[in-house]
Amino acid sequence: MNRPSPLLRLYTALACVFLLAPIAVVFLSSLTAANYVSFPPAGLSLRWYRAVFQSDEFVDSLLISLEVAAVVAVLATVLGLLSAVALTRFPFAARDVVNALFLSPLAIPGIVLGAAILQFYAATGQASSVMALVLAHLVIATPYVIRLAAASLIGFDHRLELAAQNLGATPLVAFRRITAPILLPAILGGAAFAFIVSFEDVNLALFLASPKSTTLPVRIFTYLSQESSPIISAAGSVLSILILAMAVVLDRLIGWRAALAK
Amino acid sequence: MMTFGTQRRRRLVAWGLLAPVLLLYAIMLVAPLINLLVQSLHAAAPEQAGGGISLAAYARFFGDAFFLTVMARTLRVAAIVAVLCLLFGWPLAYHLSAARGRTRAYLTLVIMVPLLISVVVRSFGWVVILGPHGLVNNTLMVLGLTDEPLRLLFTEGAVIVGAVHMLLPLMVLPISAALDNIDPAVIRAARNLGAGPVRVFARVLLPLSLPGVLAGLTITFGLAASAFVTPAALGGARLKFMSSLIYQYNVIVLDWPFGGALSVILVATTVLILALTTCAFERGPFRAVFRRS
Numbered sequence: 001m002n003r004p005s006p007l008l009r010l011y012t013a014l015a016c017v018f019l020l021a022p023i024a025v026v027f028l029s030s031l032t033a034a035n036y037v038s039f040p041p042a043g044l045s046l047r048w049y050r051a052v053f054q055s056d057e058f059v060d061s062l063l064i065s066l067e068v069a070a071v072v073a074v075l076a077t078v079l080g081l082l083s084a085v086a087l088t089r090f091p092f093a094a095r096d097v098v099n100a101l102f103l104s105p106l107a108i109p110g111i112v113l114g115a116a117i118l119q120f121y122a123a124t125g126q127a128s129s130v131m132a133l134v135l136a137h138l139v140i141a142t143p144y145v146i147r148l149a150a151a152s153l154i155g156f157d158h159r160l161e162l163a164a165q166n167l168g169a170t171p172l173v174a175f176r177r178i179t180a181p182i183l184l185p186a187i188l189g190g191a192a193f194a195f196i197v198s199f200e201d202v203n204l205a206l207f208l209a210s211p212k213s214t215t216l217p218v219r220i221f222t223y224l225s226q227e228s229s230p231i232i233s234a235a236g237s238v239l240s241i242l243i244l245a246m247a248v249v250l251d252r253l254i255g256w257r258a259a260l261a262k
Numbered sequence: 263m264m265t266f267g268t269q270r271r272r273r274l275v276a277w278g279l280l281a282p283v284l285l286l287y288a289i290m291l292v293a294p295l296i297n298l299l300v301q302s303l304h305a306a307a308p309e310q311a312g313g314g315i316s317l318a319a320y321a322r323f324f325g326d327a328f329f330l331t332v333m334a335r336t337l338r339v340a341a342i343v344a345v346l347c348l349l350f351g352w353p354l355a356y357h358l359s360a361a362r363g364r365t366r367a368y369l370t371l372v373i374m375v376p377l378l379i380s381v382v383v384r385s386f387g388w389v390v391i392l393g394p395h396g397l398v399n400n401t402l403m404v405l406g407l408t409d410e411p412l413r414l415l416f417t418e419g420a421v422i423v424g425a426v427h428m429l430l431p432l433m434v435l436p437i438s439a440a441l442d443n444i445d446p447a448v449i450r451a452a453r454n455l456g457a458g459p460v461r462v463f464a465r466v467l468l469p470l471s472l473p474g475v476l477a478g479l480t481i482t483f484g485l486a487a488s489a490f491v492t493p494a495a496l497g498g499a500r501l502k503f504m505s506s507l508i509y510q511y512n513v514i515v516l517d518w519p520f521g522g523a524l525s526v527i528l529v530a531t532t533v534l535i536l537a538l539t540t541c542a543f544e545r546g547p548f549r550a551v552f553r554r555s
Binding site: 003008009012015018019020021022023029037039040078082083085086087090101102105108109110111112115116117118119136138139146200203206207221224225228239240244247 | 287293297369376380390495528
């Protein structure tokens with residue numbers, strides 16, 4: 001293709017500003033010294049970050065979010081890995097159908113799945129709890145792990161393992177020295193992705209939130225639907241910084257496009 | 263890697279490996295969705311209805327002009343958002359496809375990063391930009407274009423801007439993937455045969471990008487129709503969408519039949535519209551593009 005014309009480059013620059021503006025605005029407005037949200041911020045201070053970490057509501061929600069996301073990451077990785085091995089190493093008559101089935105949770109609107117799980121919990125007499133949230137998040141996080149692990153397993157060359165064994169390695173050593181290191185990036189990447197999916201989710205968490213299971217995104221949402229305060233910017237920035245840190249880990253392990261490519 | 267004996271034993275092992283996820287999906291996906299559908303077919307007060315099937319919840323929805331207005335607004339806004347994403351996203355996807363090296367890496371990053379930032383944070387960013395003391399109003403007042411802050415927030419326009427921002431990357435990525443698949447020789451051939459830039463766009467690039475366009479429209483329309491946070495944050499409490507009704511009737515009113523019916527109606531209309539769109543693309547003037555894949 002041609003070198004992009006100056007007009008297209010100008011357009012792209014404007015589009016980039018559009019894409020990044022709301023995020024930059026949240027970061028910058030969190031640094032305000034004033035009592036109200038304004039842009040540009042009035043004065044510079046970290047007082048709203050102090051306010052976030054001195055607020056029991058925000059700190060509790062952050063801890064709940066981290067706890068749920070960590071448990072989801074571990075469980076989704078184990079479940080997803082088992083399925084990926086089954087899907088790639090064993091013969092299945094209708095592989096496409098099975099694959100589609102495993103990705104199906106992603107096709108259901110979050111808000112509908114949230115309502116369905118809420119009604120189901122109510123019908124079976126379960127109370128909203130952290131565990132209830134973990135189970136719900138597992139449904140939307142596991143498909144990503146399956147996809148990443150399956151892609152990596154399909155690309156894995158069996159003969160490497162056989163070669164190691166031919167050269168005298170026991171099956172266990174071959175797995176530890178050859179298979180595991182090759183698959184590890186995809187496995188850890190899947191775990192990081194599952195963590196982000198759970199940590200960011202607001203559609204399911206909104207329906208399942210109880211005082212003991214209000215995650216940080218839900219807490220921020222309840223604040224922002226009532227008032228417009230710089231503490232929301234600060235809490236949002238904390239949430240974003242943690243996710244971007246996870247994203248950097250994810251990028252190091254598997255690369256951006258691989259993780260998000262459909 | 264390992265040997266698992268007979269074919270039958272291998273199949274058992276495979277199902278054993280799949281069992282945990284199948285169990286999870288059965289309990290947390292299939293059962294809740296069936297329950298939702300069944301609940302929506304109950305009369306408003308189950309103890310009076312005696313457990314029989316009733317379409318009362320659906321009749322209530324389709325018999326009330328208010329609910330129909332909300333549905334029309336939801337579908338209209340979702341359609342506008344999807345089309346705007348396409349118009350604004352196509353040139354960006356083209357640039358991403360054409361870019362090489364550092365430009366491509368940075369452009370990819372700028373398009374991807376918003377996807378990772380929570381929708382709650384991005385919506386609040388638009389609240390700050392469009393609010394009475396926000397970027398837009400401050401700029402307009404400094405320039406003397408207006409004396410008092412304009413009411414930008416809590417309008418349909420604000421919801422559309424926020425939703426386009428949320429979904430633009432999901433339009434750009436599939437289109438740019440489709441453009442990446444075009445053989446450069448095809449474009450060179452078109453040029454050699456005398457096609458100018460407009461003709462190359464209209465006869466080669468656009469038709470061959472249509473599978474990506476269809477994928478992008480499907481994703482953006484589906485997500486825009488069911489988005490909850492963006493309309494709630496930027497549309498305010500009074501501007502209702504299907505998603506706000508679903509939240510209201512399930513979480514606040516605790517009306518399971520109606521809350522269930524609203525969810526079923528939203529999914530059914532979305533699926534129907536997307537199926538018709540797919541049909542139109544696959545039977546349209548460029549159907550050959552779809553048959554190839």
